[in-house]
Amino acid sequence: MSSSAPHKHLFYAELAKLVEAGFGVREAGKILQDTRLPVPQQRLLGLMQTGLENGKSIAESFAADPALVSDLECSIIAAGERGGRLAPAFQHLADYFQLLASTRSEAVKSMIYPTVLLHLGVIFGNAPGALMNGESAGSILINIAITLGVIYLIGFMFVMVSLRLLKAATTSAAVDGFINRIPLLGKARRDLALARFTRVYHTCLLAGLPMQETAASSVNASQSGLIREAGQQLAATLKIGDKLGPVFIASPAFPNAFARSYATAEESGMLDKDLARWSDLFQQDALRGAKRVSGAIPKIFYALVVIFVVWKILGFYQGYYRTLETLGE
Template sequence: MAVGLHWVGSGLLGQAMTQPTGERWNLALEGLSVTMGSARWIAGLYFNLSTLLASGVPLLRALSIAAQNADRRASRLLIQISEDIRRGLDLPAALGRCKVFGRFDLALISAGEQTGRLDESFKMLAEWHYLRNRLNRTAVAALIYPAVILHLAALVFYLPALVLGQIGVFGYIRNVVVFLGQFYLIGIVALIGIRFIRRSRLFADVLGMMLVRIPLVGRPFLNLAICRFARSFEMMYKAAMPIDHALNEAARFAGPPIRAAIRAASTAVAAGQPAYSGLLGRLPAEYVEMWQVGEECGQLDKAVEKIGQLASERAQYGLEQLARWLPRLVYVVVMGMVVAMIFRVASQIGAGYQIPLD
């Protein structure tokens, strides 16, 4: 199974890859009608720009075409980017002013601009963001059914007490709200925690190191980190950046699970040793073997490209498996709470029918 745009069998980019070039543009541009700044919006924009640039369309003309087919807010953003470029800013600087595109995106775009491979950079980023969007939608869709079961359980299992007159309507509503409120509170705290962690490098690193040690979760997140590293290193290495500098720059986007391994590889290069010697024992053996072969054969860029593809495939598979198992874990929790509620309601009903013994 190929990666990114090639493995998408349905959806916006998957349809675009199966159409003639002229029709691909229109299909890709449909992605600009979704929420600006979302992974799908960014993936659609990147894919569109990649296709246009690969077809020989100049950058400013490509931005103009994208703006014409976008909604009003996105169109203003793309026009502003074009104006900044005309005023002398390079593309990464113009994109950076928008506060929509991440550091990882800007680094790859900068490397692509330096190497004259801007279309490839946009294609890589389109694949990356579409992968993120697909995995996010898979996880959300998998949680919908457990959430429905949870709400139905809260509504149904307080009904006997209401029917028997043990609680009034107000008490019934209060019990349902209190029960569901626990889960909403956990969700709100989790969202706040995620936003805080994203802003704190220290907490993000600690969380990343914890995630890779959790069964079923660790391996996909490790492969995602390797994929990010491979994508960024490939473009920077193609930009004729010295290998140790490329390693240090790519380490910024790799994530804590493999950052130490990449820095060890950079240290090895600075000491006159091959980079793979610093990766031994720190990354999965198959990735190190691929790196070693590429480095020894003088085709490190192609080897790293293959590493990125393999890591992406494995991350996708692992996270899809996680998305399948996560609802089952939620089912177990919900059913455990439902059973506890059944016993509690049954005991209340039984207590109501107890006959005092003289």
């Protein structure tokens, strides 16, 4: 049982609003339970109430069902809870899931027309040649269904492979680096990972958590294999008490501008403001990147459909000319 990004956006936005208004988190949970929330959110609130009664934290209560919450959510909630900044923590999550919801919605909308065009291309690519050959309507429909079935199968396999790669990229630096080199998609994905990293880092700093815990939580929330690999060096550096600026600068997981900015902010004691700024920048860049990807997907789809239709038309005319040559003989 999982929850969609739009539902999570509304859930955390309502929690942030109630907590900021002065309601205790238990009271806020009871109020939300009376608003006919989706089942996953109702379960989360039930876990929270039960966990709090048993002396657990909110983050620990939510984490009882990993299918409902991510490392990012647990990290931000835990930091906000320990630092007495629950309302901003919930609002951070609301903003993040609003970003995911809007980008996914745009991607789906951008695929509607190309999908219709694909089906029309298959129909008009198969029907004329079949009619010229005197095939029956039933045979034509079967050929169209087989063609669409092959396309669906290829599409399904592509989606499954893509999902496996994306999952592997959360822990593998090699896979993560490979995906990040894909034009448009790689940049948008990297910006989103950096937005998660800096958002959690900033929240943990404001909460006053130890640097070791701050770095570990941020690395886990990033869902990036490259950042996880860099996190090992961050942890080793913190263990001996050195500053992290040089590690950020030396690591390929972080942009040069961000790494240099972190180093100067670390020296000047302005990390909280600097990370807040970078978190917003990365989130905005991720949104723009997602829009570019959403715009590129239908164009690629159009190109594939056109190639398919042209191929079918050429095949039709080749068969037509062969028929004429046969008749001429």
